[in-house]
Amino acid sequence: MDGDPRYADFVAERGDALLRYGYVLAGNPHDAADLVQEALLRLRGAWPRLRSKESPESYVRTTMARLHLSVWRLRRRELLAWDLPDGTHEDTLPRGDERTLWQALSGLPRKQRAVLVLRYYEQLTDAEIANVLGISRGTVRSQASRALDKLRAAVPAEDLPPPALTVDTRPPAPAGGRPHPHLDGGGNAR
Amino acid sequence: MNDLEDTLRRTLGSASQNAPRMPSGLPAHLESGYRRRRRRGFAQAVLAAAAVAVVAGGTVTVLRHGDVTAAVPSTSREAATDTPRAPEVSAWPLPAPVEQVWPDAVRKVPARGPGGAKLMPQAFIDDRTVLVTTWSGFEKTNALYAYDLGTGDLRKVADVPIPTGTVTFASDFTVGAGLVTWWTGTKDHRVHLWTAPLTGGEATTIADVEVRGGDGAGLDALAIAADRIVFSLVEGGVFTLPTTGGTPQAVPGSEGQHLLAWPWIGSPGIYSANDGSRFTTITNVETGETSAAVKGPGDRNLNCGVRLCTGTRDEQDKTFYRLRDGLEEKELPVNGLMPDGLARERFLVAPIMAEQAGRIVVLYDVTTGRSADLLVRADKKGALQLPGVARDGRLLSYQLGDDLYLIDLAKIT
Known part of the structure; x- marks a missing residue:
């Protein structure tokens, strides 16, 4: 029952970053806010036994990813704790190719989108993605490849920039996984 | 291939900048939202796999409070090895089932009403009738029924309206004086108090109250005296x-105070952000009597009723209860406490480790030291449902399979 000030600090420090993650995961501000709220409420419940053991940031991001895929999503969409400013949410992306791709992302099934967000926004390895979503690595790979195929089909090649010189931009995954990249917000789990 | 992936990376990064901003006040809102959720009694406690790993590693640890579906963070494996070990609390011998320990107090009834609606018990109306609610959607209560535990009859008490602009759905159903009362909150920072006759009839608003503090604000206690x-x-x-x-x-004199149990009021209230103290200072508004609970330097989460306090010590692993004046302290045989304290200043619902059975939930009577197995077990995913005592301090209810277990704490002598 303690209103732990460290929890409040965590929310204050990391709330905006979590909303950014929620936004790319869900694709719209309302679902993003809803996801963040629910995941933070659950984090609050877990806080007393979580704080000395693992990164709250990692916990909450994992919860958000799973919530996004879960049936919970189907029965919610109410009782948001705060008002979102109406009409200020034009998806103003600076570049045409980004606008096209952002739109194409909205056509993906939830799981495929989540896999792409975890891989290309969260920069997780496939093994880590499998852990976060509770699916096998094979499923991660197949979902990612299907999703990329769909995006490729939706985005005309001329909209994409010429291939970069680097061969693989993702760092290799060391055995045993690497720490979650979003640990700056707290926790001693490294 | 890479061009698409690069564009995708860039797109997600740019798009994230369009995310909504966090409102100031969100931490406070979450705190009160969390506590309200807990108290509504639809807590589903799911033990994190990380915690299971700690158990498997030979250390018995008990959930402090687990109102969560805990996902397994990707770092849990590495983190587990860095985890400071909780002190050992030896596994309990498996207690007898609650139906055997307190047969007069336990009722088992179907968990669903006609038409399959899930019934959510709120409070005893009398010895054999329980007020239950049904939902139209998650947390959206739409109707109240009187559930006759003897016959299984379900009698409609009232429909529960959801006014336009509602941000807090009907909460804190309270029975007394032939009525049921509850409250809702609307966007315009107003709280609406409602009543309906228990004999059946229309729900009517009886008062509107303006509240400060915006989101998450509202009532923290409601009673009929x-x-x-x-x-x-x-x-x-x-x-x-x-x-x-x-x-x-x-x-008069109640500014900054909260209702504990009429005529007792005090502070800090249940949603007050502090070190976990609750109602350490109380006043009887009818007699003027006051009481300040004794708090030792290492005491944390000192959670007091009119007579007793519970608390934790030594990094929260030791738990105790004692009189408000600090006397007659006794250790509680659990690691950590639920935020609700003792029901009826006597009963504790707690997850424990039991021999052979693993993680189970017990009802523990601090007065007699007796305990009973509520028969709640972890599901395949490691989820453990942790039942909560209703706001009437009397009704402990939870669903197991198709059955609703209703335990009348007032019938435990």
């Missing part, structure tokens, strides 16, 4: 009004 409704606000202040309605009157 004789012919008056008494409530307190999350921000502090205790008010009363006739059950027939009218303008709420502030109880």
Whole structure:
């Protein structure tokens, strides 16, 4: 029952970053806010036994990813704790190719989108993605490849920039996984 | 291939900048939202796989409170090895099932009403009738019923309206004086108090109250005392009004105070952000009697009722209860406490490790030291449902399979 000030600090420090993650995961501000709220409420419940053991940031991001895929999503969409400013949410992306791709992302099934967000926004390895979503690595790979195929089909090649010189931009995954990249917000789990 | 992936990376990064901004006040809102959720009694405690790993590693640890579906963070494996070990609390011998320990107090009834609606028990109306609610959607209560535990009859008490602009759905159903009362909150920072006759009829609003603090604000306690409704606000202040309605009157001297159990008010309230203390200072508004609980330097989460306090010590692993004046302290045989304290200043619902059975939930009577197995077990995913005592301090209910277990704590002698 303690209103732990460290929890409040965590929310204050990391709330905006979590909303950014929620936004790319869900694709719209309302679902993003809803996801963040629910995941933070659950984090609050877990806080007393979580704080000395693992990164709250990692916990909450994992919860958000799973919530996004879960049936919970189907029965919610109410009782948001705060008002979102109406009409200020034009998806103003600076570049045409980004606008096209952002739109194409909205056509993906939830799981495929989540896999792409975890891989290309969260920069997780496939093994880590499998852990976060509770699916096998094979499923991660197949979902990612299907999703990329769909995006490729939706985005005309001329909209994409010429291939970069680097061969693989993702760092290799060391055995045993690497720490979650979003640990700056707290926790001693490294 | 890479061009698409690069563009995708860039797109996600750019798009993330269009995310909504966090409102200031979100931490406070989450705190009160969390506590309200807990108290509504639909907590589903799911033990994190990380915690299971700690158990498997030979250390028995008990959930402090687990109102969560815990996902397994990707770092849990590495983190587990860095985890400071909780002190050992030896596994309990498996207690007898609650139906055997307190047969007079336990009722088992179908968990669903006609048409399959899930029934959510709220409070005892009398010895054999329980007020239950049904939902139209998640957390959206749409109707109240009187559930006859003897016959299984379900009698409609009232429909529960959801006014436009509602941000807090009907909460804190409270029975007394032939009525049921509850409150809702709307976007315009107003709280609406409602009543309906238990004999059946229309729900009517009897008062509107403006609350400060915006999101998450509202009532933190609601009770019926004789012919008056008494409530307190999350921000502090205790008010009363006739059950027939009218303008709420502030109880003199109640500024910053919260309702504990009429006529006792005090602070800190249940949603107050602090070190976990609750009602350490209380006043009887009828007699003027006051009491300040004794708090030792290492005491944390000192959670007090009119007579007793529970608390934790030594990094929260030791738990105790004692009189408000600090005397007669006894250790509680659990690691960590639920935020609700002792029901009826006597009963504790706690997850424990039991020999052979693993993680189970017990009802523990601190007065007699007796305990009973509520028969709740972890599901395949490691989820453990942790039942909560209703706001009437009397009803402990939870669903197992198709059965609703209703335990009347008042019948445990």
